[in-house]
Structures are given as structure tokens and as C-alpha cells.
Amino acid sequence: MRQPVEGAGPSATQAPGKYRRAFxxxxxxxxxxxxxxxxxxxLLPHLRSVFDLNYTQTTLIESVWFIAYAVASMPSAFLIERIGYKKAIIVGxxxxxxxxxxxxxxARLPSYGITLAALxxxxxGIALLQVAANPYVAVLGPPEKSESRLTLVQAFxxxxxxxxxxxxGYLILSRTVGGTVKEGTILSAEQRLADAQATQLPYILVAIVLAVIAVVIWRSSLPAMGDDAKRANAEERKKLSLWNHRNLVLGVPAIFxxxxxxxxxxxxxxxxVTLPEIAHITAAQASTYLGFLWxxxxxxxxxxxxxxxxxxPARVLACFASFAFIVMLGAATxxxxxxxxxxxxxxLGHSIMFPAIFALAIKGLGPLTEEGSGLLVTAIAGGALVVVQGWLADMFGLQNSFFLTVACELYVLFYALWGSKPTNAMADERLA
Structure with a gap:
């Protein structure tokens, strides 16, 4: 068992109030x-209407989004080691x-290719934030409450x-022709062009908010990892292997x-839900029910x-995975x-899965926490395989494609019951 590094724990100057501000x-x-x-x-049903896409082409857009996690996550982990958490968050x-x-x-052109590049x-940027923020929250307080802390911040x-x-729904779907007509309605070229331009205002607003948050964090003071811990971790990383930790090795595919x-x-x-045999409502109306899901x-x-x-935490994860399995069977049949x-x-079934799996997977990684976090965030690229479900929907029907989701719930249940048990655990890193 690795002993805690002297100087790596919270210092006297790091009052609980400062941790709350950082949180x-x-x-x-x-x-x-x-x-x-x-x-x-x-955006996806909107683009499906604008570019007249099938399910495979529509889900391919989301696949590009998650391919970015595979590309950016490990470089993000190395960037964090070089410039620290705070600067990495601002860059993200x-x-x-x-x-x-x-x-x-x-949106102005409109261009399918530029849309993919922008996403x-x-x-x-989100991948960089994920690699930095998830392990940072996990060490921002008592180690025995890391799962609870990460689950709580994931609630935000x-x-x-x-x-x-x-x-x-309000700024995109309800302001477009494609978002306010029933499934199967054919739009003219002029209507699709007008619909495409509806995405400009939402993303301008998002960019402004992100810039404001970056300035606030730049001007703030966040707790940092102790220098002694960093030097010790750099030496220890040379003789340690992530593959000795079963909870991480099986946690990566669990996230995926x-x-x-x-x-x-x-x-x-x-x-x-817009299908005639399900709820037969418009896309704008369906966005309200999507809000209920989230x-x-x-x-x-x-x-x-x-x-x-x-x-x-592992037993709680097992209970939520069992519930998700049952309701997905209902959705598929x-x-x-x-x-x-x-x-x-x-x-509700999915609610705690990501934070619980993430916290269980990095448990006991010690100086390997950043690399482990990078691997776990890379596994978010599993979302890119939504294109497989799109293909299944085109081949066997949209509802039948949800049997893929049913199988996914079973693996999470397996991880909760057995795969999450740590092996070769080391003392967790702490903030200075």
C-alpha cells in the first residue's frame, strides 16, 4: 500500500469555504x-430535416462528436500534467x-461538413474539461465520499x-417548419434553408456564456495539487501500470x-416518440418529454x-442498472x-451510472489518476457507436434497435457486482 505523500493533503489555508467555492x-x-x-x-432531428438524412446519417453526426473524445482525451491528460487543472479548464x-x-x-451556408467540424x-473542449474536472472533484474533499461528491456534481x-x-425546442425546433410538422412531411429547399439558419442564435448565446465562465475561473483561486505530490507522482508513474487495477480495466469498457x-x-x-405507433406527436412536442428524461x-x-x-456505491449502481434493464425491455417491446x-x-436508471462508474474506476489509482481519468474520458467515445444503433434502426426498425441498449445495461450490472472491486489499490491523491 502506497503511503500518503507528505505535503499532498489539504493545507491549513485551504478552508472548507474555499473547497465549496471551487465546487x-x-x-x-x-x-x-x-x-x-x-x-x-x-439539433439532430433538426439537421435530419434540413439535410434530408436517414437514421444512419443522422446518428453519424453524433458519432463525430464522440470521436472527438477518443482523439482529445489522452492529449488532454498530458496537457493537464504540464499546465495544471485551472489553465486546462480555461483552455477547454x-x-x-x-x-x-x-x-x-x-448555419448560414448551410454546410453539413462545417457543422461536423464545429461539433x-x-x-x-468538453473532453479536456471532462479529463480535468472529474478527477479534480473526486479529490476535492474526503476520499471516502468521492463517489457521492462526483454524483452530486454530475447532478448539475x-x-x-x-x-x-x-x-x-424553443429556439430551434419551434422556430422551424421541420420542427412543427408531423413526421414524413416533405419540406421545400427554401424551407430547409430557413430552418438551417435557426441554429445561429442559440450557439452565439452559448459562446458568450462560455467566455464569461472562462473569465470567472481565470480570476478565481482554485486549490492545486501539492508540488511534493507532483514530484513524487512523476517518479512513481515510471514503475506503475494502469493494467494492474481491475476496477479501471473493466471500468473503461463500462463507461464505453x-x-x-x-x-x-x-x-x-x-x-x-413521434412514430405513429408510439405517441405520434411533433418533434417540438417530443422535446418536452425529452426534458422529462433528463x-x-x-x-x-x-x-x-x-x-x-x-x-x-457498487450496490447502488447495481440497483440502478437493474431498473434501467427492466424499463428498456419495456421500451423495446x-x-x-x-x-x-x-x-x-x-x-432515472442512467442517472448515477457515469459518476459511479468513474469514481469506482479511479479508486486506488494514486499517482496514475490523471492517466486513468484520460482513459475513462476516452471511453466516452463509446457514444460514437450510436451510429450502430442508427444502422440497426434502418435495418430492423427503430424500436427493435433498443435491444442494443438492453444489452448495455447488463454489462453495467456485471461491473457493479464484480468488475468494480479494486485490485492493487494505492492511496488517493489529495489537493494542497
């Missing part, structure tokens, strides 16, 4: 990247703002995902597979932050509004 700033980051990610859920926010502004020319840039991420469908489930449900939700995830994470303090509400309910 509040980090919560704003989680809110914003959740908000921006879920705007895609309203700047990259996101630049990508959001690129959506303006993409890729935004996602690279879900708050962003809860508000985003209403924002996107969970993202297939979460993103598949979210991105195909509007298309699913609202369930938000409620589940706030509640989970408390529950995980009182019960074993039932019809009418019942199937829609099953899909809404899976938001």
Missing part, C-alpha cells in the same frame, strides 16, 4: 457541458466557445441536460458501453449523491404511450 465553479462547468451535449438531441472553455461560433457559418471542436450536469431540450446506451436513447428519443436523470443524481453516502414512458424512465 460551485466546477458545478457550472458540468452544467454547461451537459447543456451543450443535449442541445445535440434537438475557449475551445468550446470557438466551436460554438463555428456553428454560425455552418468536433466543441467536443474536444443533468440540470444542464434538463434545461437544454426546452432551450433547443454505458455511453452507447445513454446517447442512443437520447438521440433517438424524439424520432421514437429531468429524471437530474433527480436521480441529486438523490444518488445522498444515497451513495449511506450505502455501498411495448407500444403506445407506455413505451414512451418506459424510455423516459430510463433517465
Amino acid at each position: 460551485a465553479l466546477l458545478a457550472s462547468l458540468f452544467f454547461m457541458w451537459g447543456f451543450i451535449t443535449v442541445i445535440n438531441n434537438t 472553455l475557449g475551445v468550446m466557445a470557438a466551436g460554438a461560433l463555428c456553428m454560425v457559418p455552418a 468536433f471542436i466543441i467536443a474536444c 450536469n443533468s440540470m444542464g441536460t434538463f434545461f437544454a431540450p426546452y432551450f433547443g 458501453i454505458y455511453l452507447i446506451a445513454e446517447i442512443g436513447v437520447a438521440n433517438l428519443f424524439i424520432s421514437f 429531468g429524471g436523470m437530474m433527480v436521480g443524481r441529486f438523490a444518488g449523491g445522498v444515497i451513495i453516502q449511506k450505502f455501498n 411495448l407500444h403506445g404511450p407506455v413505451a414512451m414512458w418506459c424510455l423516459v424512465a430510463v433517465g
Whole structure:
């Protein structure tokens, strides 16, 4: 067992109030990247109408978003080691703002290629924030409460995902022809051009907010890792291996597979509930029910932050995975509004999965925490495989494609019951 490094723990000057201020700033980051990610859920049916795409082509847009995680996550981990958490967070926010502004020319032309490039840039910025913020929250306080802390801050991420469908529904879908007509309506070229330009204002507003947050964080004081800990960690990393930690090795595919489930449900939700045999409503109306899905995830994470303090985190994860498995079976096999509400309910089942898996996976990594975090954020690229579900939807029907999600829930259950048990655990890093 590795002994804690002298000077790595909280110093006398790091009062609890300072940790609370740091937590509040980090919560704003989680809110914003959740908000921006879920705007895609309203953007995808919009782009499907503008560019006349099938399900495979539509989900390919989201795949490009998650490919950015595979490209940017490990370089982000190395960047954080060189410049520190605070500067890395500011860089991430700047990259996101630049990508959001690129959506303006993409809408004006309109250009499918520039849209993909803009979303890729935004996602690279989010990947950097993910690599920095998730492990930072995990060490921002007592190690025995890291799962609870990460679940709680992820609740603010879900708050962003809860508000985003209403924002996107109002500023994008409700202001377009494609968003206010029933599925199957054919739009003219002029209508598609007008619809494309509806995305400019939302992304300009997003870029402004990101710039403001970057300035606030630049002017703030965040707790930093102790210099002694950094020097010791640099030496220890040379003789340690991530592959000796089962909870990480199996946690990486758990994140990957969970993202297939979460993103598949979210991105195909509007298309699913607008089907005649399900709810037969417009895309703008469906965005309201999508808000309920993300609202369930938000409620589940706030509640989970408390529950995980009182019960074993792995067992809590197992319970939520079991619930998600049951309701996804309902969504894949039932019809009418019942199937829609099953899909809404899976938001509650998914609520604690990402933070719980992440916290369990980095448990005991010690000086390998940044690299482990980089691998886990790279695994978010699993969302890129939503294109597989799009292909399944085109080949076997949209509802049948949700059996892929059912299988994903089973792996998360396996991880909770066995794969999350740590091996070769070391003392956790702490903040100075």
C-alpha cells in the first residue's frame, strides 16, 4: 500500500469555504457541458430535416462528436500534467466557445461538413474539461465520499441536460417548419434553408456564456495539487501500470458501453416518440418529454449523491442498472404511450451510472489518476457507436434497435457486482 505523500493533503489555508467555492465553479462547468451535449438531441432531428438524412446519417453526426473524445482525451491528460487543472479548464472553455461560433457559418451556408467540424471542436473542449474536472472533484474533499461528491456534481450536469431540450425546442425546433410538422412531411429547399439558419442564435448565446465562465475561473483561486505530490507522482508513474487495477480495466469498457446506451436513447428519443405507433406527436412536442428524461436523470443524481453516502456505491449502481434493464425491455417491446414512458424512465436508471462508474474506476489509482481519468474520458467515445444503433434502426426498425441498449445495461450490472472491486489499490491523491 502506497503511503500518503507528505505535503499532498489539504493545507491549513485551504478552508472548507474555499473547497465549496471551487465546487460551485466546477458545478457550472458540468452544467454547461451537459447543456451543450443535449442541445445535440434537438439539433439532430433538426439537421435530419434540413439535410434530408436517414437514421444512419443522422446518428453519424453524433458519432463525430464522440470521436472527438477518443482523439482529445489522452492529449488532454498530458496537457493537464504540464499546465495544471485551472489553465486546462480555461483552455477547454475557449475551445468550446470557438466551436460554438463555428456553428454560425455552418448555419448560414448551410454546410453539413462545417457543422461536423464545429461539433468536433466543441467536443474536444468538453473532453479536456471532462479529463480535468472529474478527477479534480473526486479529490476535492474526503476520499471516502468521492463517489457521492462526483454524483452530486454530475447532478448539475443533468440540470444542464434538463434545461437544454426546452432551450433547443424553443429556439430551434419551434422556430422551424421541420420542427412543427408531423413526421414524413416533405419540406421545400427554401424551407430547409430557413430552418438551417435557426441554429445561429442559440450557439452565439452559448459562446458568450462560455467566455464569461472562462473569465470567472481565470480570476478565481482554485486549490492545486501539492508540488511534493507532483514530484513524487512523476517518479512513481515510471514503475506503475494502469493494467494492474481491475476496477479501471473493466471500468473503461463500462463507461464505453454505458455511453452507447445513454446517447442512443437520447438521440433517438424524439424520432421514437413521434412514430405513429408510439405517441405520434411533433418533434417540438417530443422535446418536452425529452426534458422529462433528463429531468429524471437530474433527480436521480441529486438523490444518488445522498444515497451513495449511506450505502455501498457498487450496490447502488447495481440497483440502478437493474431498473434501467427492466424499463428498456419495456421500451423495446411495448407500444403506445407506455413505451414512451418506459424510455423516459430510463433517465432515472442512467442517472448515477457515469459518476459511479468513474469514481469506482479511479479508486486506488494514486499517482496514475490523471492517466486513468484520460482513459475513462476516452471511453466516452463509446457514444460514437450510436451510429450502430442508427444502422440497426434502418435495418430492423427503430424500436427493435433498443435491444442494443438492453444489452448495455447488463454489462453495467456485471461491473457493479464484480468488475468494480479494486485490485492493487494505492492511496488517493489529495489537493494542497
